[in-house]
Amino acid sequence: MPKALPRLQEPPLIGSLRSFRNERLELFNRVRRECGELGLFRVGPLSIMLVNSSRALQEVTSLHADAFEGGLAVNALLPIFGRYSLVLLPNKEHRTYRKIMAPTFQPRRVSMFAEPMVKATLEAQARWTDGQEIDVGQEMLRLTMRIVGKTLLGLEVLDEADDFGAALTTCLEYSNHLVANIVPVPLWLPTKRNRELKKALAFIRGMLMEKLSSRRHAGCPATQDFASMLMGVRGEDGQGLSDEQLRDNLIFIFSAGYETSANTLAWTWYLLSKHPEVYERLRKEVDEVLQGRAPTYEDLASLPYVHQVVKEVMRIYPVAYFFGREARRDVEIDGYQVPKGTFAAVCPYTLHRNPEYFPDPERFDPDRFAPEQESKLPKYAYLPFGAGVHACLGVHFFMIEAPLLLATLVQRVHIDVLPGQTVKPVVEVTLRPSRILARVHHRS
Ligand code: HEM
Numbered sequence: 396m397p398k399a400l401p402r403l404q405e406p407p408l409i410g411s412l413r414s415f416r417n418e419r420l421e422l423f424n425r426v427r428r429e430c431g432e433l434g435l436f437r438v439g440p441l442s443i444m445l446v447n448s449s450r451a452l453q454e455v456t457s458l459h460a461d462a463f464e465g466g467l468a469v470n471a472l473l474p475i476f477g478r479y480s481l482v483l484l485p486n487k488e489h490r491t492y493r494k495i496m497a498p499t500f501q502p503r504r505v506s507m508f509a510e511p512m513v514k515a516t517l518e519a520q521a522r523w524t525d526g527q528e529i530d531v532g533q534e535m536l537r538l539t540m541r542i543v544g545k546t547l548l549g550l551e552v553l554d555e556a557d558d559f560g561a562a563l564t565t566c567l568e569y570s571n572h573l574v575a576n577i578v579p580v581p582l583w584l585p586t587k588r589n590r591e592l593k594k595a596l597a598f599i600r601g602m603l604m605e606k607l608s609s610r611r612h613a614g615c616p617a618t619q620d621f622a623s624m625l626m627g628v629r630g631e632d633g634q635g636l637s638d639e640q641l642r643d644n645l646i647f648i649f650s651a652g653y654e655t656s657a658n659t660l661a662w663t664w665y666l667l668s669k670h671p672e673v674y675e676r677l678r679k680e681v682d683e684v685l686q687g688r689a690p691t692y693e694d695l696a697s698l699p700y701v702h703q704v705v706k707e708v709m710r711i712y713p714v715a716y717f718f719g720r721e722a723r724r725d726v727e728i729d730g731y732q733v734p735k736g737t738f739a740a741v742c743p744y745t746l747h748r749n750p751e752y753f754p755d756p757e758r759f760d761p762d763r764f765a766p767e768q769e770s771k772l773p774k775y776a777y778l779p780f781g782a783g784v785h786a787c788l789g790v791h792f793f794m795i796e797a798p799l800l801l802a803t804l805v806q807r808v809h810i811d812v813l814p815g816q817t818v819k820p821v822v823e824v825t826l827r828p829s830r831i832l833a834r835v836h837h838r839s
Pocket residue numbers: 481482483493648651652653655656659713714715718719779780781782784785786787788789790792793
């Protein structure tokens with residue numbers, strides 16, 4: 396007989412709505428503390444089950460993944476990413492299209508993007524004058540947007556990418572508003588925010604459809620980018636993706652590929668500034684391996700500490716801090732009864748703070764990911780990229796991009812975060828740091 400899920404003590408009617416809006420990370424920590432590895436809380440009418448045990452995580456994301464689909468978060472994002480976006484597809488279609496699209500994201504394919512990644516980073520660094528003050532988050536956003544613009548669509552930065560970027564920023568702001576407000580203002584109401592979103596979406600979709608159609612007319616595209624690779628994929632029936640399917644997935648990949656990456660890199664500079672000994676060791680490894688030349692894909696295997704730093708940043712500040720889907724039927728998870736309609740949520744932020752796997756969890760220590768330590772971690776203890784049927788397809792792209800970008804910058808500049816700032820996590824669709832100001836010093 397399955398047990399009832401442990402429940403958080405909370406006010407009647409609205410439940411934890413206020414904490415969910417104003418102090419979300421503290422709420423998740425409280426659920427973990429008071430309920431244990433599986434805990435239920437309410438946000439208005441919505442029941443949310445926070446999943447923190449490895450067995451339950453495996454069941455929710457893989458073994459019983461067929462019982463979980465859609466839900467409020469997925470529905471809210473549909474107007475932006477569109478109904479064909481892989482991450483939002485109903486389970487049956489998701490299985491088919493993930494199989495078709497996944498090979499495009501394999502290391503062998505995405506490794507060819509290493510060169511444009513390093514080139515964009517060198518250009519960004521060359522624009523900074525010695526002693527210049529920068530907003531770290533904004534600079535990382537600009538850089539990752541350029542990289543995604545180039546690798547996804549062959550966009551040659553600036554004007555085109557910037558208009559596109561501005562429209563994407565409007566979409567991102569809209570999704571942040573949705574995440575904060577739970578019950579969104581219907582899109583048909585002519586509010587300022589709704590009008591701006593519709594205008595931005597019309598621009599993005601129009602531009603993508605135009606590009607796809609001109610590529611179809613031109614035959615085989617000259618550039619090798621995500622768009623051309625996805626145009627070439629075929630299912631078992633020999634069918635490729637329609638322009639609408641390509642458009643929606645390109646919008647999602649663009650959004651998934653720049654903001655998450657930029658926020659992780661911004662957290663990296665912040666943590667390095669707080670841990671000069673880690674910064675020094677990182678610089679030593681980069682200098683010794685590269686001997687002054689720009690890094691390449693082949694160098695990545697010789698830069699283990701750079702990878703360890705990125706992984707530890709993603710443990711402490713997993714930018715995808717909360718995601719999940721709704722139970723479409725009653726289902727038993729790890730011996731507990733999960734009623735239909737419950738939203739099963741994975742929260743890497745609390746998961747990564749389990750002292751059983753990460754002793755003294757608030758301590759920043761990249762050696763936790765030294766190969767002999769990392770190999771001892773249980774499978775579901777560390778999930779910055781999700782797990783199971785919806786696990787991130789961009790993981791290889793990011794694990795090429797972040798180390799290359801970090802190595803390139805560490806080699807050429809010192810990013811000196813200005814003292815006296817209070818940097819806090821800002822909890823939106825992703826977990827980003829508040830503004831970080833730094834001074835850039837060129838290294839001789
Ligand atoms: C720091 C960087 C990133 C993080 C933390 C991240 C995290 C995630 C997570 C947690 C999911 C699962 C979401 C869910 O279950 O609803 C996901 C899905 C996905 N990500 Fe990423 N991501 C990152 C970068 C990227 C990049 C660079 C790309 C593309 C180049 C990408 C493409 C995707 C795709 C296509 C999916 C959907 C997979 C599916 O539903 O089958 N991501 N990502």
